[in-house]
Amino acid sequence: MPRDDFPRIGLGTYSSDNREQWTENVRTALEVGYRHVDTAQVYENEEYVGEGIDQADVDRDDIFLSTKTVHHDVPPESEQVPEAIDGCLERLGVDAVDLLYVHWPSGIYEHEEILPYYDDAYEAGKTRNVGLSNFTPELLDEAFEVLEAPLFAHQAEMHPLLPQDELVAHAQEHDYWFVAYSPLAQGAVFDVPEIREVAEKHDATPAQVSLAWLLDHDNVAVIPKASSRDHLEGNLAAADLELDEEDRELIDSIDRRERQIDPDHGPWNW
Template identity: 50%
Template sequence: MHLPPIGLGTMGIDDPGAVETSLDVGYRHLDTARIYDNERVVGAGLAASDVPREDVTVATKLWVDDLAPDRVRPATEESLDRLGLDRLDLLYVHRPRGPYDPSATLPALDALVDDGLVSNVGLSNFTVDQAARARDHLDAPVAAHQVERHPLFARNDLLADARANDYPLVAYSPLAGGRVGELPEVRAVANEHDVAPESVAIAWLVGTDGVVTVPKASSRAHLESNFAAGDIDLDADDRARIASIDREQELFPE
């Protein structure tokens, strides 16, 4: 599956205007989830935009209490209704927890693909072993794996696994909850490029082969700044400086 390098993460966005503005800026990937409680907001912003629906990848996620096989289809139909869509481009298993059973849950997602309700199936917050089991039970290819990734936390085993199995790693929380602006290594690179530290964090991610990212923003200024970060070219020294950060601070552990 082709995903744009920089999409819009929507957790916490409650204004359809922010979604509409993101599309006007140039975003073509909208990432939401049932647990964010804003699928209607994302759908309204998409509907208000002049950008054709077929040009936008819309992704949402099944929360853990929707992973029993008899809940997969009803929950997906409820998300489609809230989004105002008749098809999802990408549907993730948000976390492999609760009633999740790969041998039962994943065939229910395959049925959604077969019936045209979903175009692609993704994983989110899986371990390497869990992802391998998922691939064993899915007929549809895994289209993406969304995980927390930023300069303070990077599971390179998950990136290697995604590369080996030919799907992108989608980095959420790329700005580490605002902490990237406090990191001297990131600030030093930002000063050299005359950009914000947040832009460096995004550029570092999308400059990594096989990684795309979904930063959240709501104001036009921040949407434009995040989107423009894809044009920043970090050299080997820049990347080595960021790689030297030896802390691992996961913001969203199990």
């Protein structure tokens, strides 16, 4: 198991509008007990996430803060990558983040061109850990050959409708965290009969069942998005939901498969 003080339930902060909401959402999340906040350059909300962290009555050292840089919408010169990394820190209002991801292996991304900049950021103390996001197992293996910093995490979509068995097995084999984004399949899990059946059995919500199923996997963490205090608290409570073998078999029997985040530049579409 990788580093065991990593908060396995974090707050995902992507939204396509009303980015200012994340100041209040992050502050509230930290107050109800979250200690892991995930954002990204492309979300255009790092400033507000940073304000939420600053306003919360929680020591910065107790918060695991992650962000990501992207390479499909930046200038073609790879020298822009250090500026992108520094821009993330500036917008967040911090000297360092706890985890810095390559957001997508696309655009100007090439292992040999881009990953050394992440090693540099790691060595300079701008990030305490390095991660990758939306990679395939093959791309992960290729990145391992270049990246000198230890890989802390790989982030990709995962939920009961997209189990990601191969990626999870890769994380377990190489001893890093797999961080599941869109862990509720953007709400699609709410109406899945098998998940609803397990939820009724445990007097839980379908969201809690989906999160508990994910957390039942070794080396897997989750970053559900939530805004209301009730939903924030409900998602956090999923850590206390224990599924039995019957529950796992029922959820694993779901034959519906859906990917919610599926851009053309996703490497599974190449």
